[in-house]
Amino acid sequence: MSLPPHPVALQKLDDGDRSAAHPPADAAPLRPALFIDKDGTLVENVPYNVDPLLLRFMPGAGKALARLQRAGMALIIVSNQSGLARGMFTPAQFARLQQVLLHRLQAEFGVTIDGVEICPHGPDDEGRPTCLCRKPAPGMLIRAAHRHGVDLARSWMVGDTLDDVEAGHRAGSQGILFDSGGETVxxxxxxxxxxxxxxxxxxxxxxIEARLGGRLVERALADAP
Ligand SMILES: [Mg+2]
Ligand SMILES: [Zn+2]
Known part of the structure; x- marks a missing residue:
């Protein structure tokens, strides 16, 4: 016969459950986010590139992200990297590239990226996702929303293919196509x-700035000195 659980342990479990179901009243409100595709949208598309020297920002991208960050948006990169599944580069090589990318956005534009979500999986023979995260699946956006307190209904996904648009819509957000020639099908x-x-x-x-919720503007005014 096993012992009944100690009452203190029960108490702790109860507290945990309650706080999970009812976040404290002063919890930060959900924010709108811009989910950003990397290749062909944030930077020029160099297939399977992990060489930091070949990173070229799309014209105006850094300045635009700085504006949207000032407007209160979370900035989250969501990127399919099937090169990992295909063995084209290692996780360490990709991590190095990502580190340089984030550092350059900060140093050159004052932009702090709030989160990076990577899908390391490959598609099947017909190009369909085999996981829940490869775009056009919305897994990366939903995971990031939980991690960073994002209001998906007031958020946008921007990318250079219709898979990006679809991922945005599947997550319950808006989908913007960045026309840089990435979509061919x-x-x-x-x-x-x-x-x-x-x-x-x-x-x-x-x-996007013109469409950010009125509540956000009111809050910015209330926060102003
Ligand atoms: Mg792309
Ligand atoms: Zn995946």
Missing amino acids: WRRSPLREPDARFSHWAALADH
């Missing part, structure tokens, strides 16, 4: 219909 469906499309980051930032 143009398989259409309602989920893959972009809410907007841009070929320059400044116009994209204008679009």
Whole structure:
């Protein structure tokens, strides 16, 4: 016969459950986020690149991200990296590239990326995801939303393929197509219909800034000295 659980242990478990179900009243409110595809959107697409010297920001990307960060958005990179599954590069090589990318955004534009989500898996023979995270699946966006307190309904995914648009929509967010030539197949469906499309980051930032919730503006005014 096993002993009944100690009452103190029970108490602790109860407390844990309660706080999980009812976050404290002063918990930070959910924020809108920009989910950013890396290759062909944030940086020029160099297939399977892990050489930091070949990193080139898309024109206007750094400035646009700085603006959107000032407007209160969380900035989260979400990137399919099937090169890991294919053995084209190692996790350590990719981590080094990511470190340089984040450092350069900070040093050159004052941009702090709030999160990076990577899918290291490959697609199947027909190009479909074999996991829950490879875009067009929404797994990376949903995981990031939990981690960073993101309001998905007030968020945007931007990427250079319709898979990015679809991932945004599947997560319950808006999907913007960044027209840099990355999309070549143009398989259409309602989920893959972009809410907007841009070929320059400044116009994209204008679009999002104009649509950020009124609540955000009110809060910014309330916080102002
Ligand atoms: Mg891309
Ligand atoms: Zn995956």
